[in-house]
Amino acid sequence: MLKAALQLIRIPDLLLLAFAQVLMRQAVIAPILQVYGFEPATPGITLFLLVAGTLCITAAGQIVNDYFGLKTDALNRPDRLVITRLIDKEGAMRLYQGLTIIGVACGLLLAYLTRSFTVAFMFLVIPGLLWFYASNYKRQFLVGNIVVAFCAGMGLLVTAITEMATLQATYGELLFETAIPRTVYSWTGGFAALAFLLAWIKAMLCDMENEPGDREMEHRTMPVKWGLRCSKLFLYGIIALTCAGLALAGMFGTPFDGTLTLRYIVFGQIVPLIVLAVLTGLSDSPSGYRQAITLTRFIMLTGMLYSLVFYYLQARTHGISLFGLFWVK
Secondary structure (H helix, E strand, O other), X not given: OHHHHHHHHOHHHXXXXXXXXXXXXXXXXXXXXXXXXXXXXXXXXXXHHHHHHHHHHHHHHHHHHHHHOHHHHHHHOHHHOOEOOOEOHHHHHHHHHHHHHHHHHHHHHHHHHHOOHHHHHHHHHHHHHHHHHHHOHHHXXXXXXXXXXXXXXXXXXXXXXXXXXXXXXXXXXXXXXXXHHHHHHHHHHHHHHHHHHHHHHHHHHHHHHOHHHHHXXXXXXXXXHHOHHHHHHHHHHHHHHHHHHHHHHHHHOOOOOOOHHHHHHHHHHHHHHHHHHHHXXXXXXXXXXXXXXXXXXXXXXXXXXXXXXXXXXHHHHHOOEEOOOEEOO
């Protein structure tokens, strides 16, 4: 049962999400607050509730996605089925319900502690979106991809929403007369936008991998409706848009001296994205698309790791300490 549960919830994806949320809090939001003379307002219990609630809801989404995609998965990858092979459908549904209840409870307690209606709304709406995605949207043209990408972006943006809500409860509306909210939301929003685009790319690659089974089940995903060739052209467009946005951000969107940011973006993001486009173009089998999906996860990781570069540049520019341990000259 434990082995089946771990396979269902996709531990690597959950670890990446948790790591990204902690990085947003510790390496993006915290140094911005330090620059303005504030300490992060989110105590340990609040950060724990945020990460735990998000992970439980995400894990539940993975389970219900496999639950409703059972017939398609039986056609595409029968050897990798978890539901019916390692765990029965009833057990999978009970696990989904338990994780959803825990995740929503964590979110509502977090909303109560931060006095944020927005946080409560997100932790109530996102599980519903994931349910409808798995049961209906994922079979529809474009809608499913956008929904799952939106949820990925919000998984990062909620860290800023939580922190700002806590600060507002402490300092009142005076906080919003400073540049802090604008700066925090600008940077976390940039990371969230990158997560949105990369999750969209990953979702499209999953659709390409699953195209044979989706066609057999008469789903309306882009590879089924447009064919693989046109779907790849559309994917190239999203990759080009991502590369252009990253290049503009590196050249004009950062207030730091030097070329460290631009070099990181070029070699850590744009070059791997170009490799991803080439790999996708050469892929003509599910195994090829799985390799492309793995590369997309790597690009997601390197994208989130720029937060550490951001922290370093903030410390060097404004003379703040790195994680309270040492100073950069």
